[in-house]
Amino acid sequence: MSSKKQFETEAIRTQVERSQFLEHSSPMYLTSSFVFEDAEDMRASFAEEKERNIYSRYSNPNSSEFIEKVCKMEGAESGFAFASGMAAVFGTFAALLESGDHIVSAKSVFGSTHTLFTQFFPKWNITTSYFDCNDLDAVEDLISEKTKVIYAESPTNPGVDVLDLERLGHIAKKYNLIFIVDNCFASPYLQQPIKFGADLVIHSGTKLMDGQGRVLAGITVGNYDLVDKIYRFSRITGPTLSPFNAWVLSKSLETLAIRVDRHCDNALQLATYLEQHPKVEWVKYPFLKSHPNYEIAKKQMKLGGCVVAFEVKGGLEAGKKFFDEIEMLSLSANLGDSRSIVTHPASTTHSKLTEEERRSVGISDGMIRVSVGLEHIDDIIADVEQALL
Ligand SMILES: *Cc1c(COP(=O)(O)O)cnc(C)c1O
Numbered sequence: 001m002s003s004k005k006q007f008e009t010e011a012i013r014t015q016v017e018r019s020q021f022l023e024h025s026s027p028m029y030l031t032s033s034f035v036f037e038d039a040e041d042m043r044a045s046f047a048e049e050k051e052r053n054i055y056s057r058y059s060n061p062n063s064s065e066f067i068e069k070v071c072k073m074e075g076a077e078s079g080f081a082f083a084s085g086m087a088a089v090f091g092t093f094a095a096l097l098e099s100g101d102h103i104v105s106a107k108s109v110f111g112s113t114h115t116l117f118t119q120f121f122p123k124w125n126i127t128t129s130y131f132d133c134n135d136l137d138a139v140e141d142l143i144s145e146k147t148k149v150i151y152a153e154s155p156t157n158p159g160v161d162v163l164d165l166e167r168l169g170h171i172a173k174k175y176n177l178i179f180i181v182d183n184c185f186a187s188p189y190l191q192q193p194i195k196f197g198a199d200l201v202i203h204s205g206t207k208l209m210d211g212q213g214r215v216l217a218g219i220t221v222g223n224y225d226l227v228d229k230i231y232r233f234s235r236i237t238g239p240t241l242s243p244f245n246a247w248v249l250s251k252s253l254e255t256l257a258i259r260v261d262r263h264c265d266n267a268l269q270l271a272t273y274l275e276q277h278p279k280v281e282w283v284k285y286p287f288l289k290s291h292p293n294y295e296i297a298k299k300q301m302k303l304g305g306c307v308v309a310f311e312v313k314g315g316l317e318a319g320k321k322f323f324d325e326i327e328m329l330s331l332s333a334n335l336g337d338s339r340s341i342v343t344h345p346a347s348t349t350h351s352k353l354t355e356e357e358r359r360s361v362g363i364s365d366g367m368i369r370v371s372v373g374l375e376h377i378d379d380i381i382a383d384v385e386q387a388l389l
Pocket residue numbers: 084085086087110153157182184185203204205206207216217218
């Protein structure tokens with residue numbers, strides 16, 4: 001019974017060893033440390049002659065279960081779980097890069113990741129060059145002797161651009177670079193970047209993985225040797241996921257496939273509705289035929305994801321009116337929640353970027369991002385419809 005099973009089955013049946021109580025559902029291991037049998041056990045454990053839990057900053061059964069599930073979902077060898085998505089992004093780069101190293105990154109990345117690259121990494125003499133998500137021809141020109149990493153997200157936040165991961169994977173391989181993909185917008189159910197050449201995959205577990213807006217979490221999975229470096233750095237620096245949050249997430253993953261199926265179904269219906277609405281300037285959703293990279297999205301994703309971006313005719317003022325009129329959908333900064341959420345990227349998640357930087361990553365002042373939730377689609381559309389009146 002050890003052969004690899006289907007995605008949904010692994011998500012449910014991957015479990016740490018049962019305790020003496022033979023519990024059906026994995027218990028929470030709220031303990032900061034673990035005990036040793038005797039002096040020899042203590043010595044051998046610290047010498048890493050055996051694989052076991054020592055201290056929850058290093059590992060804990062709940063985080064191990066969560067990591068093992070995500071590794072199976074992503075087809076990864078190993079992983080480390082972090083307290084937030086940003087801790088995963090920072091911890092991954094900090095563990096792998098040296099002063100003087102260079103990153104080649106897609107221009108459109110999560111707002112805090114962008115701020116990390118532009119405002120904090122230069123402190124340690126780590127520099128970043130950016131390529132346009134819709135111009136991968138430019139990527140090779142940015143690579144120098146100092147380049148260590150190619151970094152991308154797909155679909156992007158908040159513009160839902162789709163990048164050809166296989167093509168980026170080939171470039172990374174050609175120049176012997178580490179290819180890192182933030183796969184948060186797709187979730188491992190829709191897309192597995194390792195298949196397309198990614199060495200490491202990062203997730204904010206806060207989004208679709210938890211899916212119910214309760215906990216913050218992050219995870220990096222992928223190549224064993226790279227993850228080992230990340231583990232050695234992180235067990236010292238301490239950005240570890242708490243056992244409680246790991247337990248919540250591991251449970252959430254049991255329903256990931258069924259939830260994401262419905263998110264995507266609802267999102268496609270909302271996108272299709274918006275596309276024919278006379279007050280809507282444009283709509284972007286990876287599985288709409290009008291999306292510039294529809295073919296690539298179809299090739300690398302199972303479904304289109306939960307995020308739809310659009311702009312109301314009339315720019316910023318019309319956008320503001322939409323936010324003031326919306327009743328059921330939440331005005332909030334999260335995404336991938338069972339509750340539908342509307343966000344104004346220019347004044348929230350991407351407000352730290354200059355207007356020029358925003359324009360260059362496709363964020364107009366009137367752009368609205370909807371994270372389509374699991375409410376009945378008729379109610380979601382009805383709310384959007386009355387707000388657009
Ligand atoms: C939310 C998000 C992050 C950061 O995750 P946190 O859990 O909020 O720290 C990183 N990347 C993407 C694409 C995100 O959407």
